[in-house]
Amino acid sequence: MALDYGWLHDTVRRRFDSDAAMEAFLPRALAPDELKGLGDDRYLSAMSRRVFRAGMQHSVVDARWTAFEAAFWGFVPETLVLLTPEQIEGFMQDERLIRHRTKLQTIPRNAQFILDIRQEQGGSFGAFIADWPGTDIVGLWRLLARRGARLGGRSAAGFLRLVGKDTFLLTSDVVARLVAAGIVDRSPSSQRDLQRVQETFNELHQASGRPLCQLSAMLSLSINPRF
Incomplete structure (x- = not known):
């Protein structure tokens, strides 16, 4: 059917009361050039926020995200791929953060994922996301679930929605x-x-x-x- x-x-x-009211209500996606303009740190931040949102009230995670940005030095992948287990343990003592060890451990893993895609594609992770066709968005979900850390289920689409990719x-x-x-x-x-x-x-x-x-x-x- x-x-x-x-x-x-x-x-x-x-x-809705009018066409304008309906159009104003409906969400907007970013254009490909806008997605390409986002730094890869913004993609790692969004991945991490989506991982922490899973199973929690989004407002609780969002309220602490400024502290996460400060604690993780702005989510630069080249920096966070080098996080050690000892540093993760240190973050477990930081009361500003949501102290979930398994989720914290995804941050360097997803930093590596972003760096791997950049090396394979010869461009930014944002360009990779921007160029993926909307006619196969479920294929992008599969890739994120397979190669990212804790990005399966609804998390792949949730991450894409956070960064503005049409999904x-x-x-x-x-x-x-x-x-x-x-x-x-x-x-x-x-x-x-x-x-x-x-x-x-x-x-x-x-x-x-x-x-x-x-x-x-x-x-x-x-x-x-x-x-």
């Missing part, structure tokens, strides 16, 4: 609409189901010209008007 964009637009539009999110409301439309019969986890979801978003994008993040929000709003 397929989702009809005209139906989706009209359903969501009824949630959809598989929230419970988005999944509910996909199930209702017959695209999948449960929260997608298999590669087959994820490919079906990707194809659905590709079709909606072709019909509307809208970025994936807006289509994702619209699918959610079609189920839950309080999204």
Whole structure:
């Protein structure tokens, strides 16, 4: 089955008082040049913030992130790839931080991931993210899960959303609409189901010209008007 964009637009539009109100509500992704303009330190910071957000209230993590930025010297990958186990233990004593050893250990590992991509691609990590096609965003999720530290599940999409890369999110409301439309019969986890979801978003994008993040929000709003 397929989702009809005209139906989706009209359903969501009824949630708002005007076209302008709907457009103002929908999220925006960064343009490729903007993603390329972000330093690789910003990508490592966002990866780390997403790792710490997993299983915690986002507001708790965000409230401490200024302290994380100071403690980890601005998240420069070339610096943090050199963190030693002794330094990690030192961070475990820092009351400004969220003292979760396993998550702290992901910081040098993800710094190495970023440096590896830079060496392989011959450019910045931001350029690698910017150039990845939206028609295969689930492929980028897979790569992040496979090569990054604790970036599986929803964390890959959450990280991409943090940095501004256009991506959809598989929230419970988005999944509910996909199930209702017959695209999948449960929260997608298999590669087959994820490919079906990707194809659905590709079709909606072709019909509307809208970025994936807006289509994702619209699918959610079609189920839950309080999204």
